[in-house]
Amino acid sequence: MKRPRNILMKAKRLIFTLLILLMTAAAASGFIVLYLLKPVSINSEAETQKIVISRGLSAKSIGVMLYEKKLIRSPLLFYAAARYSGTVIKAGVYQISPDMQYMEILKLLEKGKDAQIIVSIPEGLTISRIGSLLEQKGVANAADFISASRDPLILEKYAIPSESAEGYLFPDTYYLQPDMSPSQAVSIMIENFFTKVKSIPALEDKTNTELFYVVRLASIVEREYRRADEAPLIASVFANRLRYNIGLYSCATIVYILTEIEGRDHPERITEKDTRIESPYNTYLYAGLPPSPISNPGLTALKAAADPPRTEYYYFRLIDETSGTHTFTKNFDDHKEAGLTLTAKKRAGN
Numbered sequence: 001m002k003r004p005r006n007i008l009m010k011a012k013r014l015i016f017t018l019l020i021l022l023m024t025a026a027a028a029s030g031f032i033v034l035y036l037l038k039p040v041s042i043n044s045e046a047e048t049q050k051i052v053i054s055r056g057l058s059a060k061s062i063g064v065m066l067y068e069k070k071l072i073r074s075p076l077l078f079y080a081a082a083r084y085s086g087t088v089i090k091a092g093v094y095q096i097s098p099d100m101q102y103m104e105i106l107k108l109l110e111k112g113k114d115a116q117i118i119v120s121i122p123e124g125l126t127i128s129r130i131g132s133l134l135e136q137k138g139v140a141n142a143a144d145f146i147s148a149s150r151d152p153l154i155l156e157k158y159a160i161p162s163e164s165a166e167g168y169l170f171p172d173t174y175y176l177q178p179d180m181s182p183s184q185a186v187s188i189m190i191e192n193f194f195t196k197v198k199s200i201p202a203l204e205d206k207t208n209t210e211l212f213y214v215v216r217l218a219s220i221v222e223r224e225y226r227r228a229d230e231a232p233l234i235a236s237v238f239a240n241r242l243r244y245n246i247g248l249y250s251c252a253t254i255v256y257i258l259t260e261i262e263g264r265d266h267p268e269r270i271t272e273k274d275t276r277i278e279s280p281y282n283t284y285l286y287a288g289l290p291p292s293p294i295s296n297p298g299l300t301a302l303k304a305a306a307d308p309p310r311t312e313y314y315y316f317r318l319i320d321e322t323s324g325t326h327t328f329t330k331n332f333d334d335h336k337e338a339g340l341t342l343t344a345k346k347r348a349g350n
Helices: 003-037 059-068 075-085 102-111 127-137 142-149 152-157 182-199 208-224 228-243 251-261 299-306 332-337
Strands: 049-053 092-096 117-120 173-176 315-320 325-329
Touching (some): 049 059, 117 127
Antiparallel strands (some): 117 173, 315 325
């Protein structure tokens, strides 16, 4: 008759054990949640990170991004906090610190603070390198930017007589929006180009075809000169050669073929084999200007190409890598005495 009592006692012990386990689990869960809610760092001087929030990016994706950058402890809790608070996250560029609470971060993202991205584009970059820079900065996808630069509608709008806007994307500092339309970015740079060339008297009243000629020449001058005071002299050398239909023999055009057309790394030296590559951009094989610009020139190169001084120079060669000084000569014998090594100029932007 004692058996039912034993069963009852065992049942009570089991229930008690389960209650203890549930309470322990609840307490543990509470501690876990409290831990996950804590900032990653308690150091008020913790290093901030730049976070680019693109248009249309979900709170869940943003939470994962912040977690991967070690700025929050839980992407799930970030998402839950965003949903609970009804926060509307705005596209922008933000500085977020690992010592910030979830709600602090959400309030910041709701303000759309610092929505502009500052991008400085050096002289002499090609479209592909500008695209890579914009992608790195979080402005636009590089491939989409390159595609937009070849958009026939954009080229027609700005009367650019080429298959791309290469040469017309003016190197400057731009204040752009994160994840903006690639077409917008291309248009902004082209419009800046036409605004800036108005300051060059020699380009007044030029036809689109005549301007295209100057831009092609300037794009080579840009990649050849190292000192601003030598840009006009380099332009004069090319102008003399063009006048008599002599090949320009520009190493910059060979670098363009190697890097932009063949996709190779920027070379340290140009070899004789390189100068024999079959391409309309090879100014060692073909006289005249290449079919389109090989870079996006700045004002110094554009001014030099628009109005080259009259000189008797037909050759130039880099003689001091540190200062960027060239020697200019009238005949080939003097040119040979200056040296035979074909040195590739440093990559634009370096």
